[in-house]
Amino acid sequence: MFWYVLRRVLIAVPLLLGITFISFLVIHLAPGDPVDFHTGDLSPDSSAQAKQMLRKQYGLDKPLPVQYWNWLIRLARLDFGRSFAPDGRPVLQKIGERLPITLMLNVVEMAIILLFAVPIGVLSATRQYSRFDKATTVFVFMGFATPDFWFALLLILLFAVHLGWLPASGLRDINWEYLSFWKRHWDFLSHLILPIGVATFGGLAGFSRYMRQSMLEVVRQDYIQSARAKGLAERVVIGKHALRNAMLPIVTILGLSLPGLIGGSVIVESIFAIPGMGQLMVQSVFQRDYPVIMGNLVIVSTLTLVANLLADVAYGLVDPRIRLGGRRRQ
Amino acid sequence: MKDFWKALSRNRLALVGGAVVLFLAALAILTPALAPWDPNRPDVKKILDPPSRTHLLGTDQLGRDVFSRMLYGSRVSLAVGFVSVGIAAAIGIVLGSLAGYNGGMVDGFVMRLVDLMLVFPRFFLLLAVLAFLTPSIWTIMAVIGLTGWMGVTRLVRAEFLSLKEREFVVWSQNVGATGFRVIWRHILPNALAPVLVAMTLGIPAAILTESGLSFLGIGVPPPHATWGNILNEGKETIEIGWWLSVYPGLAILVTVLSYNLLGEGIRDALDPRLRQAGGRFVARSG
Numbered sequence: 001m002f003w004y005v006l007r008r009v010l011i012a013v014p015l016l017l018g019i020t021f022i023s024f025l026v027i028h029l030a031p032g033d034p035v036d037f038h039t040g041d042l043s044p045d046s047s048a049q050a051k052q053m054l055r056k057q058y059g060l061d062k063p064l065p066v067q068y069w070n071w072l073i074r075l076a077r078l079d080f081g082r083s084f085a086p087d088g089r090p091v092l093q094k095i096g097e098r099l100p101i102t103l104m105l106n107v108v109e110m111a112i113i114l115l116f117a118v119p120i121g122v123l124s125a126t127r128q129y130s131r132f133d134k135a136t137t138v139f140v141f142m143g144f145a146t147p148d149f150w151f152a153l154l155l156i157l158l159f160a161v162h163l164g165w166l167p168a169s170g171l172r173d174i175n176w177e178y179l180s181f182w183k184r185h186w187d188f189l190s191h192l193i194l195p196i197g198v199a200t201f202g203g204l205a206g207f208s209r210y211m212r213q214s215m216l217e218v219v220r221q222d223y224i225q226s227a228r229a230k231g232l233a234e235r236v237v238i239g240k241h242a243l244r245n246a247m248l249p250i251v252t253i254l255g256l257s258l259p260g261l262i263g264g265s266v267i268v269e270s271i272f273a274i275p276g277m278g279q280l281m282v283q284s285v286f287q288r289d290y291p292v293i294m295g296n297l298v299i300v301s302t303l304t305l306v307a308n309l310l311a312d313v314a315y316g317l318v319d320p321r322i323r324l325g326g327r328r329r330q
Numbered sequence: 331m332k333d334f335w336k337a338l339s340r341n342r343l344a345l346v347g348g349a350v351v352l353f354l355a356a357l358a359i360l361t362p363a364l365a366p367w368d369p370n371r372p373d374v375k376k377i378l379d380p381p382s383r384t385h386l387l388g389t390d391q392l393g394r395d396v397f398s399r400m401l402y403g404s405r406v407s408l409a410v411g412f413v414s415v416g417i418a419a420a421i422g423i424v425l426g427s428l429a430g431y432n433g434g435m436v437d438g439f440v441m442r443l444v445d446l447m448l449v450f451p452r453f454f455l456l457l458a459v460l461a462f463l464t465p466s467i468w469t470i471m472a473v474i475g476l477t478g479w480m481g482v483t484r485l486v487r488a489e490f491l492s493l494k495e496r497e498f499v500v501w502s503q504n505v506g507a508t509g510f511r512v513i514w515r516h517i518l519p520n521a522l523a524p525v526l527v528a529m530t531l532g533i534p535a536a537i538l539t540e541s542g543l544s545f546l547g548i549g550v551p552p553p554h555a556t557w558g559n560i561l562n563e564g565k566e567t568i569e570i571g572w573w574l575s576v577y578p579g580l581a582i583l584v585t586v587l588s589y590n591l592l593g594e595g596i597r598d599a600l601d602p603r604l605r606q607a608g609g610r611f612v613a614r615s616g
Contacts, residue, residue: 011442018446026455029462138343141594145586147538149545150579153565161569256448263451267542281454282546285461297458301449308449 001316008312012305019301020075023294024068080295085287091295094280099262101171102269102276106261109196110254113203118250120204121211125246126238128216136208144205152198152271159194167191169273195272199265210253214246221245248319255311259304337599344595350588358405367395369402370553378571388573391563396573399555400581406556407585410471410540411533417475419529422482427513427521429483430490437487444480452477456539457548465551470543474536482528489521523600530593534586541582557582 062070074081080091120140124133160168167173173187218224219242227237266278273279277300284292338344357364367385373393381388387396429440455477463469493499499516507516543549544558552559557578564574 014442015446015449018442019449022446022450023458026458026462029459134343141587141590142583145534145538145583145590147541147545147561147579147582147586149542150561150575150582153561153568153575154579157568157572259449259451259454263454266453266457267546270546278453281457282548285457285548288461290461293458293461297450297454300451300454304449304451 004316005313008309008316012309015305016302019298019305020072021068023297023301024071026297027290027294028064075298080298081291083284083292084289085284085292091291092299094292095277095295095299098275098277098280101274102278103262105192105195105274105276106265108192109199109203110257110261112196112200113207114250116200117204117207118211118247120208121213122215122238122243122246124208125212125215125219133212140205140208143201143203146201148198148202148265149267149271151201152194152268155194155198156271166194168194169271171274191272195268195274199268206257207250207253211246211250214249215242218242218246251311251315251318255308255315258307258311259300262303262307263300334599338595341595341598343591344599347588347591347593347595350584351592354404354585354588355408357401358408361401361405365395365398365401367398369394369398369555378567378574380571381573387577388571390560390571390574391567396560396577399560400557400578403555403557403560403578404581404585406467406550406554407537407540407582410467410474410550411537411589413471414474414478414536414540415529415532417472418478418532419482419525421476421479423486423518423525425479426483426486427490427518430487431494431509431513431517440483440487444483447477447480450477452539453542456543460543460548465548467550467554470540470550474539478532478536481532482525485524485528486521489524490517493517493520527593527597527600530589530596534589534593537582537589538586541578 078092080095082088082090083094117140120136124130124136127133156168159166167187167190171188171191173179173191179187219238224237224242227241228234232241263277263281266282268274269276269278270282277296280292281296283289284296371394373389376385376389376393378391379385379389379393385395385397387400390396390399425440425443429437456473459473459477460469463473494517499512502512502516540549541556541558541561544556545562547559547562549558550556560578561575564571564578568575
């Protein structure tokens with residue numbers, strides 16, 4: 001187990017370097033001198049100031065390898081610079097405020113998706129081509145195909161504007177301070193219903209299809225036949241023997257969806273004005289707030305890398321085949 | 331091949347999807363002949379007119395004909411879908427073949443690169459890159475393509491790993507065929523089926539991504555009409571001009587759904603194991 005963990009950590013180190021390298025490449029995408037380009041639409045005053053900051057932050061007057069090295073050193077000290085926005089707060093602080101909100105939202109959303117997707121996948125696999133299978137196939141595909149921004153607009157129009165049942169945006173009512181204890185809880189929940197509903201409908205397809213596929217493969221295995229042959233009830237065969245094995249690939253897919261979990265849904269957060277990572281990213285793109293953009297990119301991907309590593313270790317603990325066989329099957 | 335068509339023709343959902351895909355492609359190609367109005371001509375006398383006989387889907391806040399704009403938008407969506415998936419598939423095929431055929435260091439490097447790209451949330455990477463570039467339809471295509479090649483790379487590599495041990499490959503290597511020839515003539519043609527499926531499923535994903543970016547106002551810039559930016563402009567007036575928001579969204583939904591049904595159908599038809607099992611289960615459920 002020790003060697004397995006060590007191997008995973010050693011693989012993660014070059015990836016971490018790669019993250020910084022790709023992010024560094026992104027800064028240099030702009031044609032010509034990046035500074036001239038980005039600050040074009042700011043006022044001359046703030047533009048000159050921003051240029052100075054950019055030059056200092058990235059050392060743009062030095063040769064590329066030196067720039068990269070200096071940037072790496074600053075990153076190692078967790079110095080992501082300050083936001084270009086008028087508040088000028090440290091990037092790290094801004095991200096720290098928003099990360100918990102996005103994480104909370106996405107963990108709840110993921111739990112709800114799994115709650116629906118696993119039973120749908122299992123039932124449509126055990127009754128392949130039945131009416132249930134066809135209906136859920138169309139339903140989850142509709143969910144995938146419905147543009148989330150459009151669905152969100154329609155839901156806001158119906159539930160917030162016309163019916164007035166649910167709030168259209170934000171996480172808290174403006175009168176939050178004056179609400180009673182229970183009202184506060186309801187207020188918070190009611191703000192979550194629409195965004196989580198939209199995201200769940202869109203995310204259902206991926207997991208339920210994987211679950212169906214995985215279940216279809218497992219029920220054809222010999223050990224399922226032997227479980228049936230020894231007279232176990234179909235409910236036990238499917239619910240216990242097959243389900244456990246069919247869940248393994250789902251865990252892998254769960255690992256792959258980590259970047260989305262940490263980065264958050266950019267579109268959902270923007271439409272519902274949820275102060276999370278996705279909204280921060282869109283705002284900083286519009287404000288050309290480069291330190292925040294770069295900080296976001298590096299921090300979110302690094303956290304994803306760490307989360308992947310932990311998932312790999314957990315996976316190795318659960319499944320000895322992986323620990324001994326080396327790479328996780330993907 | 332005959333089995334494939336037989337299996338596909340039995341899948342009604344996939345056939346409907348395929349028919350809609352062909353219909354949309356025809357619309358996009360014939361757009362200049364079909365569009366009743368100039369998509370970019372404003373008309374101050376017709377601001378936010380509801381759908382009528384002269385303007386089938388109404389007009390927008392500048393008095394432009396929404397039906398014509400949506401027709402032109404379909405060209406943008408399909409072009410972005412096809413080109414970006416083409417870019418992604420080309421990169422994926424080259425890297426996947428190299429990794430799968432050579433193994434060793436090359437394979438390790440390519441697969442680490444894939445892992446690396448997968449660590450970035452797709453939309454974050456897109457936004458970060460677009461923040462530094464001048465927006466245009468070409469940058470959107472390029473950026474979506476350049477951030478979406480990892481799946482194809484993995485698929486092609488996996489196919490190569492199993493195919494390169496087969497007799498016909500080993501034989502042609504033994505009679506002295508060059509590596510390039512073995513890859514190009516012998517392995518690749520046999521490895522393309524899953525790539526085709528991935529591409530069919532990649533097009534709707536790219537269309538959704540483009541419309542999402544355009545909806546945020548970071549995608550294809552005006553005056554190009556796209557389904558995403560019609561929606562973006564229409565959301566301000568959604569209560570007066572519902573047609574500006576409802577129709578483009580429906581168009582995206584129908585397009586994405588059709589491509590997905592077709593793609594899944596092709597996948598099921600290509601996978602003989604599933605087909606067999608399908609037959610068995612159909613018989614059972616009567």
